[in-house]
Amino acid sequence: MAEYTRPQSEQEFDQNFKQKKPLMNQTEAYMESSRCLFCYDAPCVQACPTHIDIPLFIKQIHTENVEGAARTIYDMNWMGNACGKVCPTQVLCEGACVFNHQHVKPIEIGRLQNFATSQVMTAGKPLFHPGAPNGKKVAIIGAGPAGISCACELRVLGYSVTIFEAKEKPSGLTVYGTAPYKITNTEALTEVDYLQKQLGFQINYASPVSTIEQLQKLEADYDAVFLGVGNGPTAALRLPGEDFENVIGAVEFVEALRFQKHRIRVPDRVVVIGGGNTAMDAASESARMGSSQVYLAYRRSREQMGAYWFEYDLAISAGVKSVFNASPLEILGNGKATGVRFIRTTQENGALNEIPGSEFVLECDLVIKATGQAKLADFLGKIQGLELDKSKRIVVNPVTFQTGNPKYFAGGDAVNGGAEVVNGAFEGKQAALGIHAYLTNS
């Protein structure tokens, strides 16, 4: 018995994908902000990858200086609104809140952050201005959180900035790859629009950069290039049957879901393969689309999942069933998947061993592979001097985010392998400061 019925309209879709962190009203924000203790050297600030002065902005909200609160947030994090909604706050700021030690509910920092930023965003109230033009130009590849953050910071410093984005919309995975109950398309896009209006960076959409010639032109036309390219499509599992028509990557599944909403039909029986947060999202999303039987299959144990416990709980609460210690052997079917054959696994000293004779089949009408995105090694290999590590991540200076090619800087998933929006926002901003130091020899 499914927990959710199939959404037939946009309203029903929105109902099934109700926001996990809905916007606070004035009273809620007032009451919640009053609880903050204003800790010294606050653990929440330490836990935030962008080090937003959280106690300060909460106090500002409480004293009805909401614009000041938004400024405190954006001063440190250009994705202030998106982060308030999509950050895994339970393991970051809210997880660090001292109230946890007293078994008191931690301050809802994410929602308070959102309360402040959404007010200036909705009002279109500018908080920042571009710096005096310094005559230098920077190209940014990718309009995701890292690219946009880098652009904003560079504009404040007076650089002319052009972003080259392969897709039709900005925000990267915030809008293309995040579960719809975490942030709406409108929210994600409004923030970029809000920032673009006050800081005036150029975004060229549907402008993929992929060839050596294009790269050479950027190098000739711009003083520096920032790579905020993220990762590629879902990586191949190299399983028989992987090319069947109803086998899809999680990233591709989420993208379709976010833009087609109730218009896509997720079949009744779904198997999601993977143990990361994207796997949890895909499973939870399938259940919310009305699929009656959603299995989450992971080759290791529950404790070893990369996913946060709360994302797993969310999937389970949506009606998802989980199968652990099950490694996929092949996708069954005849041009169309009808099931996945698994084998049970055990572990010894970290090594995964298959248990002979323990094979079993989960029947299904859709297989979602949530086993990570491929790296863009082919493209990155075209940039001279760029160094990649064993996992094909771009190697950068940890402070300046400069790559092996001094003209190139990088941040976000392409560097960290695939982390949160907040990490991309931090790295993009830091890279902008690195670019500034490089171009001013300071």
Added chain:
Amino acid sequence: MTDLSINFAGIKAPNPFWLASAPPTNSGYQIMKAFEAGWGGAVWKTLGVPVVNVSSRYGGLNYRDTRMAGFTNIELITDRTLADNLREMEEVKKYFPNHAVIASLMVESRKEWQQIIKDVENAGADGIELNFGCPHGMCERGMGSAVGQEPAVLKTIVEWVMEAATVPVITKLTPNISDIEDPGLAAVQGGTNAISLINTIKSIIGIDLDTFSPLPAVDGKGTNGGYCGPAVKPIALNMVRQLAQHPEIAGTPISGIGGIETWRDVVEYILLGCTSVQVCTAVMHYGFGIVREMESGLRQFMEDRGFQTIYDFAGKALPNVVEWKDLNLKHKVVASINADKCIGCQLCYIACEDGAHQAIALPQNGQTRVPEIIDENCVGCNLCSLVCPVEECITMEKRDSGKEQLTWDELVAADAAPVAFNDPRAGGNGHYVPEPVKALNK
């Protein structure tokens, strides 16, 4: 069996919880409702020549999410006719013969005073309260606090009243004076049967930041109001004890007023010598029903300690209120942090570091956020224990033997402390303070 009934200067009531003369006692309807709810007495809203009131009369002082921690009003005495009030008073007494109905009065001439006393006595009032306290409006007309601030005038009017009154007379005092003992003494010398205090404190509760008008605003203007509510309790407690300890006033029953909301407040007033209490703001905030909490708490307190009546503990705190010079300089406490309870907010650290005596250190090992007390720097001021958000986490531990007793006078008599600058020992007692320049790199 606990007995809450009182005999206050001859006024009998089933319990010491009275409503103060104020908006909650504006009508017979309200007072009957209050008696039904459990109040033991009510001081009728001040009778006199009916006034004209302004629209917009009250203002609140909020602290964080706490509404009306302080409260102000610019409402005057009754705006209803004397005939209506007297008729209703008679009716209340008919339904509640055993409850205390006290008529608060404010008129000008001796003739008016003596006439209105006859009127309320005829209506069945059990007592009279003289309003010498109102600090707004009425004082501009030579009444209210204008009387309370002139001990000679106050005494004269009390004498007029005592000539005519056959029921007990309570004189209500204003706190808007330098020394409460002056009007207190004048009231006793004038022959009053009892005293009540405090009336409200002259105040401006706030300014509208858009219109620059004081609050409450009457057509863009405001005037000083009378301040009351929980925030004024400490001022009232001290004035109450000053009178209760005064050799010529002690023995005159005192009705305590000022910020009373819970049973704990009630007990404090009684411990300082009051034998009835009057409540207004708490009722204006929560309604008559709050008396249930007061009664239940007071009964519990008395049962736990074996007190039969409130007279068993009335004034029990008075011997402990002494002058500073009588405090024991050999008493020594030092703060102690319970590491198991500490949640690591470090408010104690920053409070002591910036606001007190630099006697708390941050942990150095990085493993914990529990601060440490520097015993030799701790002067035992309590600040850390006051800011600590966790109950019983920081406690003040006694370090003296308990055998030594030394007061300031004894210290000076023994020539063990400097009392003038030309004393070579006038260089301070040498407790730790850091060098000023150490602040620069913090």
